[in-house]
Amino acid sequence: xxxxxxxxxxxxxxxxxxxxxxxxxxxxxxxxxxxxxxxxxxxxxxxxxxxxxxxxxxxxxxxxxxxxxxxxxxxxxxxxxxxxxxxxxxxxxxxxxxxxxxxxxxxxxxxxxxxxxxxxxxxxxxxxxxxxxxxxxxxxxxxxxxxxxxxxxxxxxxxxxxxxxxxxxxxxxxxxxxxxxxxxxxxxxxxxxxxxxxxxxxxxxxxxxxxxxxxxxxxxxxxxxxxxxxxxxxxxxxxxxxx
Amino acid sequence: xxxxxxxxxxxxxxxxxxxxxxxxxxxxxxxxxxxxxxxxxxxxxxxxxxxxxxxxxxxxxxxxxxxxxxxxxxxxxxxxxxxxxxxxxxxxxxxxxxxxxxxxxxxxxxxxxxxxxxxxxxxxxxxxxxxxxxxxxxxxxxxxxxxxxxxxxxxxxxxxxxxxxxxxxxxxxxxxxxxxxxxxxxxxxxxxxxxxxxxxxxxxxxxxxxxxxxxxxxxxxxxxxxxxxxxxxxxxxxxxxxxxxxxxxxxxxxxxxxxxxxxxxxxxxxxxxxxxxxxxxxxxxxxxxxxxxxxxxxxxxxxxxxxxxxxxxxxxxxxxxxxxxxxxxxxxxxxxxxxxxxxxxxxxxxxxxxxxxxxxxxxxxxxxxxxxxxxxxxxxxxxxxx
Ligand SMILES: Nc1ncnc2c1ncn2[C@@H]1O[C@H](COP(=O)(O)OP(=O)(O)OP(=O)(O)O)[C@@H](O)[C@H]1O
Ligand SMILES: [Mg+2]
Numbered sequence: 001x002x003x004x005x006x007x008x009x010x011x012x013x014x015x016x017x018x019x020x021x022x023x024x025x026x027x028x029x030x031x032x033x034x035x036x037x038x039x040x041x042x043x044x045x046x047x048x049x050x051x052x053x054x055x056x057x058x059x060x061x062x063x064x065x066x067x068x069x070x071x072x073x074x075x076x077x078x079x080x081x082x083x084x085x086x087x088x089x090x091x092x093x094x095x096x097x098x099x100x101x102x103x104x105x106x107x108x109x110x111x112x113x114x115x116x117x118x119x120x121x122x123x124x125x126x127x128x129x130x131x132x133x134x135x136x137x138x139x140x141x142x143x144x145x146x147x148x149x150x151x152x153x154x155x156x157x158x159x160x161x162x163x164x165x166x167x168x169x170x171x172x173x174x175x176x177x178x179x180x181x182x183x184x185x186x187x188x189x190x191x192x193x194x195x196x197x198x199x200x201x202x203x204x205x206x207x208x209x210x211x212x213x214x215x216x217x218x219x220x221x222x223x224x225x226x227x228x229x230x231x232x233x234x235x236x237x238x239x240x241x242x243x
Numbered sequence: 244x245x246x247x248x249x250x251x252x253x254x255x256x257x258x259x260x261x262x263x264x265x266x267x268x269x270x271x272x273x274x275x276x277x278x279x280x281x282x283x284x285x286x287x288x289x290x291x292x293x294x295x296x297x298x299x300x301x302x303x304x305x306x307x308x309x310x311x312x313x314x315x316x317x318x319x320x321x322x323x324x325x326x327x328x329x330x331x332x333x334x335x336x337x338x339x340x341x342x343x344x345x346x347x348x349x350x351x352x353x354x355x356x357x358x359x360x361x362x363x364x365x366x367x368x369x370x371x372x373x374x375x376x377x378x379x380x381x382x383x384x385x386x387x388x389x390x391x392x393x394x395x396x397x398x399x400x401x402x403x404x405x406x407x408x409x410x411x412x413x414x415x416x417x418x419x420x421x422x423x424x425x426x427x428x429x430x431x432x433x434x435x436x437x438x439x440x441x442x443x444x445x446x447x448x449x450x451x452x453x454x455x456x457x458x459x460x461x462x463x464x465x466x467x468x469x470x471x472x473x474x475x476x477x478x479x480x481x482x483x484x485x486x487x488x489x490x491x492x493x494x495x496x497x498x499x500x501x502x503x504x505x506x507x508x509x510x511x512x513x514x515x516x517x518x519x520x521x522x523x524x525x526x527x528x529x530x531x532x533x534x535x536x537x538x539x540x541x542x543x544x545x546x547x548x549x550x551x552x553x554x555x556x557x558x559x560x561x562x563x564x565x566x567x568x569x570x571x572x573x574x575x576x577x578x579x580x581x582x583x584x585x586x587x588x589x590x591x592x593x594x595x596x597x598x599x600x601x602x603x604x605x606x607x608x609x610x611x612x613x614x615x616x617x618x619x620x621x622x623x624x625x626x627x628x629x
Contacts, residue, residue, distance in 0.1 A: 142332030145297055145405075146346055146395075147321035156345075160336035235336040237379030 030206060037210040040195060045214055048191040051109070051181045052222070055116035056174050063121045063173075064166065067128025068154070083129060090122045094180045102187045112189030119180060120173045127169025131162030160235050167230035171223055178219040182211065192218075245271040245294065245403060245435055250303035252289050263289040265459040266303070271452065273308075273402075274433040278446040281456035282482065287439045290456070291405050294437065295324045307403055322349055325396030325404035325434070329411055331388050333380040339391055340376040346399040357398075364394040367428060386417040393425065397432070404436045410445070422448060443483060447471070447490055455479050468494045472609075488609050492573035497566050500608045501589045503598040507533045508543060510556035517555055518548040531588050532559050537595040539565055539588050565590050566600060572609075575600055 025031050070079040098115035105111035135158050143157045159166075185193030192211040199208025227241075236242050252264040263286045271277040279287040292298040294305050296317050305312045312320055333342050340361045347357040365372040368390040380388055389410060396404060410418045410425075426449065429436070440446050446453045447467040454464045463475040471491045474480040483490070506524035508517045510532060521530045526545070532555050534540040541559030551558060563582035566575045566589050578587060579602060586601040 136330075136332075138328060138330035138332040139334060141297060141330075142326070142328050142334070145295055145321060145326035145328065147318045147323075147349055148345075149318055152349070157334055157336070161334075237335045237337065237381055243381075 033206045034210055037195065037207060041192070041210055041214055044190060044192050044194055044211070045218070047189075048178075048181050048193075048215070048218065051112060051116060051184055051189060051191055052174070052178050052218075054109075055113045056120055056177050058113070058117045059120035059124055059173065059177075060170060062117075063124035063169075064128050066121075067125045067166075068132065068159075070125070070129050071132035071158075079129070083126065086122050086125060089118075090126075094119045095183055095186075098183055098187055107188035109189045111187055112184035115187075116177055116180060116184065120177045123173040123176070124166070124169045127172075128162070128166050131165030131169075132158050134165065135161045161238055163234045164230065164238060164240065167226060167234065171226045171230070174226060175219050175223045178222055179215065182215060244273045244306075244308050245277075245437060246306040246309075247290070247294075248304040248306065250290065250293055250305065251301045252286075252293060252298060253301045262459045264293065267461050269454055269461060269464055271435055271437060273435050275451040276429065276436040276438055276449055278450035278453045279437060279439045279456060280441065280443065280446045280453050280482075281462075283441065285456040286459040287441075287456055288407055289459075291407055291437055291439050294405055295321050295326055322346060322399065323401050323403070325399075325401040327392050327396045327404070327406040327409040329408040329439075331392045331412065333388055333391055333395070335380050337379075338376065339378050339380065339383070342380065342391060343394050343398050345395065350399055352399075360398055364398055367397075368394050369424060386413050386421065389413055389421060390424075397428075397434075402435060404434045406436065406438045408439050408441070411440075418445075425449070444490070447493060455482065491609055492576055493571055495572045495608065496568070497570050497572065497575055497589055497600055498568040500572075500604045501568065501598040501600050502604060505531065505588065505596065505599045507531045507596065508555050509533060509535075510540065510554070510559075512555045514543065514548045514551055514553055514555060514558060517543045518545070521545050521548065527585070531562070531596065531599075533596050539590065539596055562588065567591075568597065572605055576605065 069075060070082060094115065097118050098112065101111040101115040101118070105114060139157055139161065140153065143153045148156065181191045182193030182196050184191050185197055192215045195211025196208050196215070197211075199205065199211060231239070231241055234242075247267050247269050250264060250267040251262070254261040254263055265286075267290055269277075279290060281287055289298055293300045293303075294307075307324075333339075334345070337345070340358075343361045343364050344357040347360055352360070361376060362372045365375060370387060370390060375383070375387070380391070383391065389412065393406075393409060396406070410421050413421060422445065438449060440449070447470075450467055452464065453467050453470050455462045455470070457478055463470060463479050465473075468491060470479070471483060471487045471494070474483055474487070480487075506520050506526065508520060508530055512532075517530055517532075521543075524530070528546070529542045529544045531539060532541045532543055539562045541555075542562055543555055543559055547558055563584055564578040564587055566578060566587050568589055568591050575587060579585065585603075586599050588596055589598045589600055591597045
């Protein structure tokens with residue numbers, strides 16, 4: 001009982017806080033300031049999403065086949081050392097990757113997409129590889145013993161059973177991707193980073209927040225979106241969220 | 244029919260070569276179950292897996308129904324051999340129906356046919372199709388999963404089955420049930436089966452023949468009864484255990500050692516006649532009384548016949564127990580012990596008396612083969628060297 005009443009009190013408190021924040025922002029004109037940035041936000045958000053979609057889909061298209069190839073028994077010798085290299089690659093800060101790709105590709109969208117692509121590639125490859133390697137060997141033996149060809153084994157047994165892990169990799173990678181896109185502004189590719197960094201430079205918190213809040217919302221949205229896709233696509237028997 | 248010809252597997256390991264199977268020669272006739280038996284690491288699984296090339300033989304040949312499989316394409320070979328692995332290995336991403344129909348689909352059956360087949364298989368393994376076909380493996384109990392594993396291997400009706408400890412993962416009670424179901428199925432299906440086990444009791448129960456392995460070599464290949472009666476060497480003997488004579492009780496039917504000569508009296512005989520007959524036949528303490536349909540009706544004890552006058556019909560005792568000709572000796576022995584008897588009347592299907600079984604006959608039958616062995620060719624050193 002006491003716990004419930006405390007919870008109720010907290011809820012009421014939060015509601016009051018939101019209400020007074022609303023009243024305050026209305027009276028101080030902050031809302032109007034935000035609204036003033038709305039056209040910028042809309043324009044930059046499209047750019048932002050575009051950068052994510054480009055680099056993200058490129059990364060998925062390369063990373064999944066790469067993970068599959070590395071997980072083949074024939075690749076066993078090189079795969080582990082290659083994964084080590086990729087793991088080291090992950091530790092390089094994205095800003096450094098962007099700086100590097102700028103020094104090769106100049107400024108603009110192309111080096112930005114490339115840098116983001118590299119940063120997104122690694123988690124997806126790693127999860128694809130680990131997911132496929134993690135498939136129960138008994139399943140693989142059963143599949144082989146039944147007379148499935150290597151391709152049938154991959155499509156009907158390995159991928160469906162690794163899919164949940166692969167989706168988890170995509171979720172992490174793309175959420176990070178959305179959160180990293182603001183850095184692309186620094187090499188002249190636009191995106192919501194423009195508002196964030198300019199806001200910081202100008203000591204204009206409203207401007208900064210009009211970039212930061214939509215970025216955060218985008219990250220949450222893409223995370224939820226992939227979770228929903230995973231829920232629908234991963235077969236029920238191997239989908240922990242549908243157990 | 245499965246025939247292995249000098250089948251050999253040598254594994255190259257960092258610690259040197261391991262000979263997992265050493266020139267295995269054996270043949271499983273069509274429609275029989277052959278059990279590969281032996282201690283852990285003796286090469287049972289390796290031998291089995293060379294048949295469907297999960298393990299590639301180092302040398303030697305596998306013939307199936309007389310055909311050398313060396314030239315066959317691996318996928319084709321495997322689709323025509325049912326394979327049940329120890330870990331069951333149902334595909335968790337597929338429904339039970341998809342699991343069962345996977346081989347028929349690979350073989351290109353049309354949809355109506357493989358759907359019907361799935362229901363047929365479910366009936367065969369005694370699971371309700373409507374309740375189970377749409378479920379996923381994780382929603383089944385271990386025993387049910389094991390049954391589905393067998394159904395999946397049988398779905399395309401392959402002539403040959405390989406089973407690696409298929410019932411290993413189930414508790415003893417359910418295991419016995421599944422073993423019985425499987426044997427019943429086998430009576431109709433008549434598959435040629437290689438079956439790995441490390442459980443002697445399972446081997447004796449399930450096998451038409453048993454192959455005992457030791458360190459990659461086939462030590463003895465014979466029927467369960469021969470194996471128990473005449474173990475080839477000290478290794479087989481110790482592997483079978485001290486109580487192997489008792490295990491044979493399961494294998495011998497009453498029919499095999501029944502003596503059809505049995506003295507009986509009828510209700511209208513006098514006790515005097517009964518006593519005379521008891522003495523004539525040399526019975527120790529009693530004689531069986533039968534009715535006009537030759538069914539066991541009672542027994543007349545010697546002591547009573549000696550001290551009392553009158554007719555049998557007024558002085559009999561209840562028959563303690565009877566055995567059927569098709570019962571095994573285990574049941575007969577159990578009844579004898581339970582009722583403190585040294586003999587039991589035997590009846591046929593119709594219930595008419597057709598002989599008796601005595602403790603002496605049982606013990607001498609069980610001992611005979613074994614004594615014969617010890618008498619003649621028992622040369623342990625030669626047998627082990629082999
Ligand atoms: N892939 C492999 N590489 C190297 N050695 C192997 C391999 N597979 C099996 N062996 C060795 O071959 C021998 C026979 O193994 P096998 O699996 O056939 O035994 P088993 O009779 O089935 O034993 P268990 O009852 O424990 O299953 C063992 O010594 C084992 O260590
Ligand atoms: Mg084994």
